[in-house]
Amino acid sequence: MIDIFTTGGTIDKVYFDALSEFQIGPAAIPDMLRENNVHVPHRVTQLMRKDSLELDDADREAIRVAVAASDAARILVTHGTDTMVLTGRVLAGIPGKTIVMTGAMQPASVRASDAEFNVGFALAAVQTLPPGVYIAMNGMIFDPATTVKDRAGQRFVQQ
Amino acid sequence: MIDIFTTGGTIDKVYFDALSEFQIGPAAIPDMLRENNVHVPHRVTQLMRKDSLELDDADREAIRVAVAASDAARILVTHGTDTMVLTGRVLAGIPGKTIVMTGAMQPASVRASDAEFNVGFALAAVQTLPPGVYIAMNGMIFDPATTVKDRAGQRFVQQ
Amino acid sequence: MIDIFTTGGTIDKVYFDALSEFQIGPAAIPDMLRENNVHVPHRVTQLMRKDSLELDDADREAIRVAVAASDAARILVTHGTDTMVLTGRVLAGIPGKTIVMTGAMQPASVRASDAEFNVGFALAAVQTLPPGVYIAMNGMIFDPATTVKDRAGQRFVQQ
């Protein structure tokens, strides 16, 4: 069983015409897993719907509590990219679990989105890596302790 | 360095109006990796352009020779799904390499394709699994020795 | 009321994994009109599911009979592009109706399809043109009596 927690972020942004803006909508991942014919046992829980720039310490603590309380040994967290590294560091103390974080630079609702690729990538990482916390982005696996987002390059970089 | 070998299959089918039919075109994977902002070192080699139902023993031997000759320890092979298991068994004897096979039930050129998800999934699997041959499909990792494609269910099943 | 008749053609091709090939599926146009929030009164009838290279004289006669029997003055016909001109000439004798034919060079199921654009174009043409038979392709309106498909150029050309 893989426990998937969604927190919002760019991956879940959709355009609302009545508001003339994009906002975080329902989690994209359940439709995505069904449409890609994914058969690995999993369940999806939406913890919050926030841009990761708006996450505060209480939000990160809530994510940590939910992950720690899960009876699953393998946890996937979708998250905005801007503060993914910070949340990853908060999750670092949880023992005995493989925790993989991913997200997207372009919303899943957009044609040129990296969301499907990244979720596919993260779903394999969470099944194969030993316990620990990982960021799965840009086709690479990063340690949140030593990683930063390079906004201009639209990528994560190991320091 | 990840060595990526493409052999054709549904993943690379595109529609040719002048022929009134779909045929296997150029490998989809280079554009896919670029568009998804993938930064892991890799190179792509197109070995053949065949529907996997048309692959014969000589083709499988050619794939085996190319994989064995690679100086990379991590190899990704894109392949039609109908005989992916057969080719996987031919590759089973190669020592010291992590070899991951993937493909798609719907061409990458099609809106509802599982190609991006599957390639993302396989790209993590090839970086994280120990040496051996694996099929990475349906969000799961399979051993070709004990796996069959369930055509009606559009999925792979462990026997 | 606009009467929409579908006959098959590239526009309706979808990939069937179990057959390892594309075939003409259900008409794409009902979903397309709903997803594009179209509110003009219309009804859709699937007359046949054929590649237009396979249409014979009896098929063309069946299309002519259906169009002539409609109580609507405005008729849209989706059709394969290879013999669209031939069917258009068969429809030329029907008095008092605006008949617009369209189709696609790439299936509606494909990312790079021209289907949505062409159907949108044809739906305006059928509401605005005087009685007659027209081919609505490539952002242009053609008279089937003097038009040919240029296969290499993937376009229709007035002669």
Add this chain to the structure above:
Amino acid sequence: MIDIFTTGGTIDKVYFDALSEFQIGPAAIPDMLRENNVHVPHRVTQLMRKDSLELDDADREAIRVAVAASDAARILVTHGTDTMVLTGRVLAGIPGKTIVMTGAMQPASVRASDAEFNVGFALAAVQTLPPGVYIAMNGMIFDPATTVKDRAGQRFVQQ
């Protein structure tokens, strides 16, 4: 020759990761016409890049001046939907030209966009309608003098 003027609006919104928001980008219409194999003579001019809620009287006057000064008899204007009707009324006094306005409820960059359909629809309307100002949305042709946008219904309605 069809003169196409773009003014911004939802149709041209794209997601900028570095800003964590969608903004109006380059006009979507040139790529769209090329990718849909459109061969009718046209030229595209970007007049402004604004959400239509931000257009003021001076902007509408600038659009009116550009349309009036065009040497083309057929003019297509892409525009945000929220105040499309207002701009349409400002254009109403220009004699001798067929002026068609269109836009989208979902950006062209989004998978579920109505942009391609609407632009196709408008491109036929502008070639076939007599002189006047028209709104081409929802598969229908509206008179701006008697039309409102129904935000909740995501559609235009004749009053």
